[in-house]
Amino acid sequence: MADEITRMSEELARDPGSRVFVPLGDALRRQGQTDLALKVALRGLERHPHFADGHDLLARISADRGELERAFDEWDMVLRLAPAHLGALKGMGFLCFHGGRFADAERYLAAAATADPLDRELASALEHLREQRATPPRAPASVVPASLAKDSRYLFADVLNEEGQTALLLDSQGFVLAGAYYDADGTDVGQDIGAELSGVTDAARRATRHLAMGDWTSIIFETEVAVVAMAPAGQDGLLLLATSRATPLGLVRRLSDRCAARAAAWLGGGV
Amino acid sequence: MMASPFAGMLQTLSRQRGVTAALVVSEQDGIVIDGNLHIGLAEDRVAALAASLYRKARLSARAAGMGAVSFMQLEAPVGRICAVGSGELVLVVVAKTAVNVGMVRVEMLRAISELAVIARGAER
Numbered sequence: 578m579a580d581e582i583t584r585m586s587e588e589l590a591r592d593p594g595s596r597v598f599v600p601l602g603d604a605l606r607r608q609g610q611t612d613l614a615l616k617v618a619l620r621g622l623e624r625h626p627h628f629a630d631g632h633d634l635l636a637r638i639s640a641d642r643g644e645l646e647r648a649f650d651e652w653d654m655v656l657r658l659a660p661a662h663l664g665a666l667k668g669m670g671f672l673c674f675h676g677g678r679f680a681d682a683e684r685y686l687a688a689a690a691t692a693d694p695l696d697r698e699l700a701s702a703l704e705h706l707r708e709q710r711a712t713p714p715r716a717p718a719s720v721v722p723a724s725l726a727k728d729s730r731y732l733f734a735d736v737l738n739e740e741g742q743t744a745l746l747l748d749s750q751g752f753v754l755a756g757a758y759y760d761a762d763g764t765d766v767g768q769d770i771g772a773e774l775s776g777v778t779d780a781a782r783r784a785t786r787h788l789a790m791g792d793w794t795s796i797i798f799e800t801e802v803a804v805v806a807m808a809p810a811g812q813d814g815l816l817l818l819a820t821s822r823a824t825p826l827g828l829v830r831r832l833s834d835r836c837a838a839r840a841a842a843w844l845g846g847g848v
Numbered sequence: 849m850m851a852s853p854f855a856g857m858l859q860t861l862s863r864q865r866g867v868t869a870a871l872v873v874s875e876q877d878g879i880v881i882d883g884n885l886h887i888g889l890a891e892d893r894v895a896a897l898a899a900s901l902y903r904k905a906r907l908s909a910r911a912a913g914m915g916a917v918s919f920m921q922l923e924a925p926v927g928r929i930c931a932v933g934s935g936e937l938v939l940v941v942v943a944k945t946a947v948n949v950g951m952v953r954v955e956m957l958r959a960i961s962e963l964a965v966i967a968r969g970a971e972r
Contacts, residue, residue, distance in 0.1 A: 626892055627879060650893055657877040657896060760913045773908035777901060781922055784897035784929060787890045788942060791925035798905045801915025805905070819912065 582608075589617075594624050602634045606641055614638050629659040636668055645672055650783060663692050667699065674706065678750070682706060729755035732843055736835045741803075741821035744836045746843075749813035751775030755843060758819065770817070777807065778815050795833065797826070806833040811844045853966045854882040857939070857959040864955065866947030868927075871940045872963070873899045875906075875933060894929070898922075898940040902931040918960075919953055932956045934964040 585601040598621030605614035618635045625631050636651035649672050655665035670685035686703045693699060732755040733744040745756040751771040758767040781793040796807040803819050806829050810816045818833045854872045861870040862884045869891060871883035878896025906917045922929040923945075930941045930952055939959055941952055 654878075654893065654896060657879065758912055766911055766913070769911040770908045773911050774904055777904050780897045780900050780904070784894050784901070784922065785924040785927070787894050787897070788924075788927055788929075790927035793922055793924045796901065796905070796920065796922045798909070798920035799918045800909045801918070803909075803912075803914045805909070805914070819914070 593620075596621070596625065596628065596630070599628075599630045599634050602638065606634075606638050611638055611642050615642075627658055629655045629662050629665070632658070633662060633664045633668070636665065640668065640672075645675065646783065648672060661688070661692055663689055666692065670702075679706065679709065680750075729843075730757045732756055733836050733839060736839055737818075737832065739820075741819075742824075742832065743819050745770065745817045746810055746840045747771045747774060747815045747817065749778065751815075754814065755840065756817075774807070774815060774817065778809055778813055781809075795830070797829065804829050806830065808833055808837050810837065810840050814840075814844075816840050852882045854963070855884075857962055858882060858884040861939075861941055861952070861955055861959065864943075864947065864952055866944040867941055867952065868944065869940075869942040871895050871942075873938045873940055875899050875903050875936055875938045881937070894942065895940055898929050898931050899938045901929075902933050902938050902940075906933065919957060921949065921953075930956060932960045934960050935967045937963050937967050939963055 582601065582604050585597050585604065588597045589595055589601060598617050602614045602617040602621065605611075605617060615635075615638050618631065618638055622628070622631045622635060632651045632655045636648045636655065639645070639648035639651060648668065652665040652668040652672070655662045656669065659665070666685050666689035670682050670689060673679070673682035673685060683703070683706050686699065686706060690696065690699050690703050732746065737744055743756065743758050745758055745767050746754045748754050751774055753767040753771050756767065757765050758770055760766045777796070781796060785791060785793045793809065798805050799822070802822055804822060804824055804826070806818045806820075808816045816833070816837050818829065818836050820829050820832065824832075858870045858872070861867055869883065871891070872881045873879065873895040874881060878899045880892055880895045883891065883895075901922065902917070902920055905920050909915065909917050918932065920931045926945055928943045928945065928947065928949060930943065930949070932939050939956055941956060943949070943952060
């Protein structure tokens with residue numbers, strides 16, 4: 578192994594643009610030299626910023642160092658560059674499992690198993706995960722007081738009293754906790770909106786962290802017919818407020834603040 | 849060296865006081881297509897995350913029947929990220945809190961029509 582590392586180091590010294598930095602960094606990582614491996618990976622990625630295997634290496638080094646958020650970012654980047662990358666699919670599966678996001682873990686591991694059907698260890702992990710998910714879960718420690726659960730769709734009814742104003746409180750997985758959103762046909766599409774917004778909190782947090790901006794406070798987007806404001810809610814949740822396009826932005830912010838206060842009180846059992 | 853078709857709009861946006869980065873990003877894969885600053889790893893990640901946020905906003909608006917998303921901004925205590933999209937492309941601006949966001953919004957919405965023309969030209 579030491580000879581191999583020496584050989585690859587010499588090759589990289591001769592040709593700094595060589596992609597040998599990936600096996601070299603991985604060999605160093607396997608030896609536990611993660612600081613050195615990290616330097617090799619970062620230098621390599623400076624020259625090859627869109628090289629999926631380079632980001633995969635950085636993800637593995639980060640995972641070994643216990644920097645799971647960075648590992649997530651890097652594997653996320655790998656899957657953008659190479660959606661079927663086996664190492665990244667496995668890595669994301671591991672991270673999601675570790676974070677208790679079992680549905681996502683199953684999705685990644687199933688994709689990895691499809692890409693490599695002969696990997697028995699992977700098949701076994703997937704089977705184990707599916708067995709766990711098939712077991713009826715115990716009732717989670719609900720954040721919703723039982724006495725209020727029945728009325729949660731109307732939580733914001735007295736805060737929002739104009740036509741075209743509606744609010745949703747979503748949990749960290751994008752499931753609706755409170756509020757409702759009815760489309761033009763009168764169908765409650767809150768769950769569909771929540772599904773599309775799953776992961777917003779995480780992506781916003783990571784973006785502001787990379788830029789050292791502090792924790793995000795709001796996201797506002799304008800559409801053809803509405804203005805939508807989102808704000809972080811307790812327990813990694815998300816508050817979403819939609820108003821008509823005619824609503825002044827200052828009022829949108831004020832309404833969003835009121836809804837956030839109502840949601841916080843409700844989550845704390847104080848409503 | 850030939851200037852990128854996005855260079856003009858990126859320079860215009862970068863001239864706004866408080867703007868620290870202006871980038872054109874692919875919405876699908878989050879890869880930076882052009883930017884007015886040196887693109888390091890952090891900027892790459894932020895561009896990918898901003899494109900992902902914009903995509904989520906667009907898809908949720910579609911699920912709600914709200915129509916197309918025109919402008920999105922994320923606020924944090926010491927900065928903002930703004931985004932507008934056209935087709936596969938997202939124009940991302942990173943700015944300080946004190947930026948004149950109204951002006952940036954106007955410039956970005958103006959740039960988006962240009963972005964659409966460039967994107968259509970590239971498809972041909």
